[in-house]
Amino acid sequence: MVNNKNEFMEQYFGVIEILKVENISPTKLDDHRAENIMLMDHVRFVHYPDCQQISLWLPEYYREYNDAIIRNIVGHVVIFDQKVENIINGTIKITIDTLFISPGEYEFTITKKDGFVHKLYFKKYPEGEQPKIAEPNEPEPVNLNSDPIVYRDGFGNILPDEDLILRQNLIDKTIDKITRRLEYVSQGRGGEVIYLEGKKSIKFYMEMGGGNCVFYLDIPSKSAWEKTTSFPLSEREDIINFVAEQTRRDQATSCKYKISETDITYYRK
Numbered sequence: 460m461v462n463n464k465n466e467f468m469e470q471y472f473g474v475i476e477i478l479k480v481e482n483i484s485p486t487k488l489d490d491h492r493a494e495n496i497m498l499m500d501h502v503r504f505v506h507y508p509d510c511q512q513i514s515l516w517l518p519e520y521y522r523e524y525n526d527a528i529i530r531n532i533v534g535h536v537v538i539f540d541q542k543v544e545n546i547i548n549g550t551i552k553i554t555i556d557t558l559f560i561s562p563g564e565y566e567f568t569i570t571k572k573d574g575f576v577h578k579l580y581f582k583k584y585p586e587g588e589q590p591k592i593a594e595p596n597e598p599e600p601v602n603l604n605s606d607p608i609v610y611r612d613g614f615g616n617i618l619p620d621e622d623l624i625l626r627q628n629l630i631d632k633t634i635d636k637i638t639r640r641l642e643y644v645s646q647g648r649g650g651e652v653i654y655l656e657g658k659k660s661i662k663f664y665m666e667m668g669g670g671n672c673v674f675y676l677d678i679p680s681k682s683a684w685e686k687t688t689s690f691p692l693s694e695r696e697d698i699i700n701f702v703a704e705q706t707r708r709d710q711a712t713s714c715k716y717k718i719s720e721t722d723i724t725y726y727r728k
Contacts, residue, residue, distance in 0.1 A: 470558040473584040475504045475513065478564075485574030495519070497569075497577040501637070504557075504581075514554045515579065516637045517569070520700050521547040525570045532564045532580075543569065549708075550701055551637065557583070641705050652676055654702055661688045663702060668724070673714055675724040676706070699723070 482496040501516045517524065521543050529539035538560065548554050553569075560583050567579040584590065639656040643665075654661040664677040679687040684695050703716050703723045714725040 468559045469561075471561050471583065471586065472511070472558065473562055473586045473588060474506050474590070475511065475557060475560075476582045476584065476590040477502050477504060478580040478582055480580075481576075481578040483576040483578065485576075495575060497579070502579060511557050512554050513557050513567075513581070514552060517543075517551040517553065518577075518636065519551070519571070520697050520704075521550055522700060522704075523571050523573075523697075525572055526568075527553065528568045528570075529560070530566050530568070532566055538565075550704055639701065641702065641709065643710065652702060652706055654698060656690075656698075659689055661690065661698070663723075671726050673711060673725045673727060675722045676702070677722055678702075678718075680721055 477499065480497050480499050480502065495518060497515070497518055501518070503514045505512045505514065524543035527539070527541050527543050527546060528537055530537050539555070543553070546553055546555065562583050562585045564580070564582045567581065569577045569579075571577075582590075634657075636656065639654070642653040642655060644651040644653065648667040650665045652663040652665050654663065665674055666677075667674045678699055681692060681695065684690070684692050688698075690698060699718060703718055706723070707714060707716055707725065711725045713728060715728050716723055716725045
């Protein structure tokens, strides 16, 4: 397995330019739902005098993914090959130290278990060299008196700009997923774990257990999920997995957990 953890590897301090991001569906039909795709906004390159990193935020919970592989585009040589679960920071963020990457162009491939693929293309520059900034085009004169273009159907009814609406909804949904979090309310032997995503939230009742059970969270069943939470049933598994893992990380690092139809139970290891 190729790895970048060898501290004796040569280090390259040039900056990295993120070129583009692609999303490839395993089927012939494009499957570009908000919860599936990765955008340029999901990727950041951070450069300091003595270190540098690529950080990216997965559109879905890390357990949905298999491998993260970086290849040199020219020679197709694999320089980094890891399981996503081994390099995840939290539940959706991956951060990779990039000093081991020599100047050149690269393809960073992240594969989901269902075959869906995110591809990130980037270029590493030699130290001291900077990406070229394209000269801005001469702006076209703007007629401030003109009205925006309005599209109408055959009956004269105004048609909404579906592309803009879809894009905005996609951006909003992606941001909500990236920034989702948990809050905890303690009430003696009980309490609540509150899942927050955008303007919506779900309260999971928490109660202390007995014997080998440390505590458990009640979760709505599939039949009651949408009515109880206002989230679509298709997001239930992802949200429950996020709540289970993040609660363990925040509140019960020495425990293991088991998810059933109606609860998440935390046991002593």
